[in-house]
Amino acid sequence: MAATSGQLATSLTDAPHNFLQPSLPLYTDTLAFLKNALDPLAADVSSVQQQRLHDARRKRKRSERGDEGDVLRLKQIHTEGFGPDQVWEQARRIIEAARVEAEQGLEAAQHAQATDDSAADSEDDELESEDDLGEEGVDYEIEGPDEDGVEDEDDSDLEGALDQAEEGGEDDFDDEDGMELDDEDMSGGDEDEEPAEEFVDDKFGLNDGFFSIDNFNKQSEFLEQQDMRGDNDDEASDEEDVDWDADPLAQPMPAGAEENGDGKSESEDEEDGPTFGDPDAPSEDEDEEIGGGELDVMGGMGNTNDVMYADFFAPPASKKRKNKKGRPNPHNFPAAAENGRTEDQEDDMERTREAVHRDLFEDEDSAGEDEDDDAGQLDPADPGSRRSTHERRKAAIQEEIRKLEAANVAKRDWQLQGEARAADRPTNALLEEDLEFERAGKPVPVITAEVSESIEDLIKRRILAHDFQDIIRRRPDDLATGPKRGRMDLELDDNKSKKGLAEEYEEDHLRQTDPNFVDAKDEKTKKEEQEIEALWNKVRTDLDSLSSWNFRPKQPAPSMDIRVDAPVVSMEDARPSAGGEVAGASQLAPQEIYRAGEGVKGVNEEVAGKSGLPAAREELSREEKTRRRRREKERIRKATGNEPANKPDTKAASRQNIVGDLKKGNVKVIGNKGKVTDVEGKEARKEGGQQGAGQYKFPQLVVLRVGGRQYTWVDMASSAKQTVAIIGAGWGAYPLSQQLNLARYNVKVISPVRTLQYTPLLASAACGLFDLRLAEEPLRRQHRTQMEYYKAAAEDVDLGNKIIRCRPAVRELNVQVAEMFEVPYDKIVLAPGCEVQTFGTPGAIEHALFLRNTNDARLLQQRMLQMLDAASLPGLSEERQREILHIRIVGGGAIGIEATAELYDLWHESMRHLHPHLDGKVTITIHDVAPSLLSTFDQSLSDYAMKSLEAKKVEMKTSSHIQKVEADAIYTKEDGRLPYGLLLWATGNKASSLLDRLEVRKPEKGLPRILTDKYLRALRPDGTPMEDTFALGDAADIEGQSLPTLAEVALQKGEYLTRELNKPEGHPTTPFEFDNKGMMAYLGNHDGVVAGKADYTGEGAWLAWRSGSLQWCRTWRRRVMISISWLFVWLNGRDIARR
Structure with missing residues (x-):
């Protein structure tokens, strides 16, 4: 140990950096030193806390359980198989438990010294009080048991309650379920009332007296830590069977408890509750006798018929007041026989009462004052004055419910009655209302002379101080992420993706497999980088040219042109140059080889000079061409003898050439009476040498004259088409x-x-x-x-x-x-x-209208007129008229939206003037299964379209699923039956x-x-x-x-x-590429949306849609006539009502 501690101390003082990456000997020595130093301390602290917990369990009521979470269960530090963090956590717990024990020992020593001093001073007072009271058994008698054990237990309970009150109501081992001061010990009553907690308001307004967000967070954190540690909480698991025959009041056996001889643990013998429901049943422990005083202490828990509200529910928390104390409660004061205590004892008891019984304070000061007044006015003979706190609180709640119900059925003010008429509200009622509205921005500041001078002073002061920095603009993201911004930020693209799922998968696959794959975003960034690099090379080249003494040429840059649309070389194009004319002529069509008048036009295309070398006319110069024309005219003039040349009749010559070509082609003409002649009118000759049908040669072209008309028949069999x-x-x-x-x-x-x-x-x-x-x-x-x-x-x-x-x-x-x-x-x-x-919707084909052709458009027009005529008949209620005039359009695509817009314009521009009695009763509703309209457009354009239609009072029912269609109503999954007068189905195609x-x-x-x-x-x-x-x-x-x-x-x-x-090849040679010119949709009342290279809305979009409508027409005739019709409608209005 000495060697280990010496080596460890040397490392701490001389080389502390070794602990950053400790070696194996240093790590082993540190663990050994820690284990030798803290193992005895852990054993002592654990034994002391276990003994205290055991004593507290014996003193506590049988029906209560304590919280054992703060008891140290480690008796030594375990190092084998544990990491440094786990060993450090064990050491921290042992040191923390030792600190708590030291603080408690210090407090206990100070309290014992104070108690000894006060006991010495009060001996004389006690002797005097005994003389005043008289002799026990002669002048007075003490009720209750006379055993010493019970008295000692009562005294210990009282001392524990006093200690708990001095420490703020918190025990070292029991937080909420700790020992409490019994009312029987204090006042001799039968009820046990817990002290009311202090009601503390939180900034979110969640605490209400019964619920505390702080306690909830503490309990949640404790339970989560207990689950993470894997401690045994003595609760039944979901996978274990429930013992329905077990005693509900019996405390569960702790893990590791030893059983006695009859199969029960020691804690079970000591802490099992009484028989639930029968107070006279014999105890399970025959050796222990229960006296009458102990039955009183049990609080009536022996019989379920005597269960009271206070046995299960604690009084609500009350808000602490500064200068106002709560109403006194006689249950919270000691008995009258205890008036002989000293002044210090009275102070201690007062502090105990304030700490334990906090339910004396009411929730609000005003409520407390009212209750004090009511308490003073109560008649003792009135049974209502003898009600408990719970009964009075329940009566107050019933009174509040009665008042709310009376206010609910009472007549409301005119503001809450819906559409109030002028007769229902008082005069100038609208002027008296204080209307709240949102401002579009901050109020415009009033610029005064003082403000101007202060601004000028501020500008001058900054100029003199050279302080030109303005306030850094703070973004909303800076509140959470801080002002640091840079390459760490990820910018998300909020535009709607136009790629399909297959394209996304293809890009992901290429990104993983193809090393040369470049994303669209990266390609854009790469192009910008290349542009910056090219600009920098240009600037660098210019600087080199200016700074170099000798000329420096521009650095060559590689350039490559890739053509992806070049056609593949075919076999015909890969032929040798020899014989090219012959090979080319065999591949040309007849009209490409021979053209009428081409032979005449090709005369003298090549001219020969004096040297005899041929030359094309295009190769001659202007002077040579002029000389040749002059010589040609001179030659003609000499040949005709100076007579003007007669111009040939071009029309007659052309006709003669055509007749000659038809004659060469063996063309026959069949007259009115079936006579066959040639093109010159001569009778066709019969060719000899053949008999029957063989003597006739079927012509390739026959011209038939009937009356004044001429018909041509071509032999298609001989054609190569x-x-x-x-x-x-x-x-x-x-x-x-x-x-x-x-x-x-x-x-x-x-x-x-x-x-x-x-x-x-x-x-x-x-x-x-x-x-x-x-x-x-x-x-x-x-x-x-x-x-x-x-x-x-x-x-x-x-x-x-x-x-x-x-x-x-x-x-x-x-x-x-x-x-x-x-x-x-x-x-x-x-x-x-x-x-x-129709997605298989029953009745859609039979009852709905469509927009596929002009016949459908004609039916829609007729149904509109029939609907207006039916709603104009007398005897119909307003509700029935609204049902007949209800137009429902199924489909939120471009066709459905444009049909809605056109019907809206038809009614508001023309039809409502012809039917003024129906104004305000026509309703248009759009049903779509998608969550938004115009789903093929961008989300911004879709939102704009929905807002525009909503402003026109067009109802939109998105996510609407139609189940069936009848002749006058549709049935949806969300709203049930919905009547209509006109149903237009525009849900797309199949x-x-x-x-x-x-x-x-x-x-x-x-x-x-x-x-x-x-x-x-x-x-x-x-x-x-x-x-x-x-x-x-x-x-x-x-x-x-x-x-x-x-x-x-x-x-x-x-x-x-x-x-x-139509190409000479007769088959496609270049691939098809779609040119997306954008999408447009009309929203009614000169409003629309356009999605393309640039998205725009409003009247400009409407003009683009109107001009684009003309481009759909395939002939100029339709375009001109539609334009004229639009002009006529603009001048005179629509004319559908008279058709």
């Missing part, structure tokens, strides 16, 4: 049907609808901004008569044999047509579009039924759509593209991309495929 079949007439199929080269392809369109529906304009047309016929564009055009259109629906497509099976869509004519017919093709474009999406019968690749999740490659070629189930099968529109999607199902996407795909097919 390919047949392109287009299924659908939507935004993707329309450009192909109108712009595909008819000289190269035979175009056949198969669709049950013969027109292109301008779906973004249907709501405007239905609300009377222009005629309904302007909201559609026919497929048949005068300049494209060779295009074939079949009004039919494609039922199935045989992609292997290239055959389409169609069903006619002309059943409304009641004509006899074939049930099915087939259309062969060479190339096919699948653009069947989508169908109405895939066409044709897709289920096609053997193509489809996505595993989401809507069934045809997956294509970047050239819009449909993919087989194994992922390989089909060369002659293309898919676009809402029914197709590019694999690996997630494009929205918008008309803009379908239109760009159709225009792209048209350009690629």
